[in-house]
Amino acid sequence: MSGSIIIGLICLICSFEPIQAQDSYYYHTIHSHALTANFGRTVKLNYLYQLGHARQLKISGIYVYDNYDQGRNQVQANIFHTHLQLQWNVFHNENFFYNMSAGGGIYYLRAKDLLAIKFNEWRPGFIGGMELEYFVKRNTIALTMNYDFCYMPWSKIYDFLHIPTAGISFFFF
Helix, strand or coil: CHHHHHHHHHHHHHHHCCCHHHCCCCCCCCCCEEEEEEEECEEEEEEEEECCCCEEEEEEEEEEEEEEEECCEEEEEEEEEEEEEEEEEEEEECCEEEEEEEEEEEEEEEEEECCCCEEEEEEEEEEEEEEEEEEEECCCEEEEEEEEEEECCCCCCCCEEEEEEEEEEEEEC
């Protein structure tokens, strides 16, 4: 009799709260898609395709406005960067993810200074970065913070361009 009560209580408790081993849900579902909009001193739009639980293919378009002083001169630059990245999940804890990415693409740089000297260049570039993702709603909405750095070895103005952004991601199937 007492054994039946104990088994009944265990079944009752287990019905209200899932056992951790049985809850094998993962936020990045294979073959899902995502659209991300991030902002900072820039505008960054991403399309992500989930290749597996730990890998994503990321296509990004970035616009950066930069303004800096060079002695008594002031340079204003507009950078448009399109690239393809492979992103890996490095750390995962419940609905929090830490990802790293690397890839390459092409950029267009348009700059001018106070003397009205204009400079344009199209060049290939490389990009790497890290991303923090916090899912507000499972498989649907995530808040993201990115820190990307563009390496532009053939540019006459920039070597590295640092791009911190924050935004929101929408996932769909």
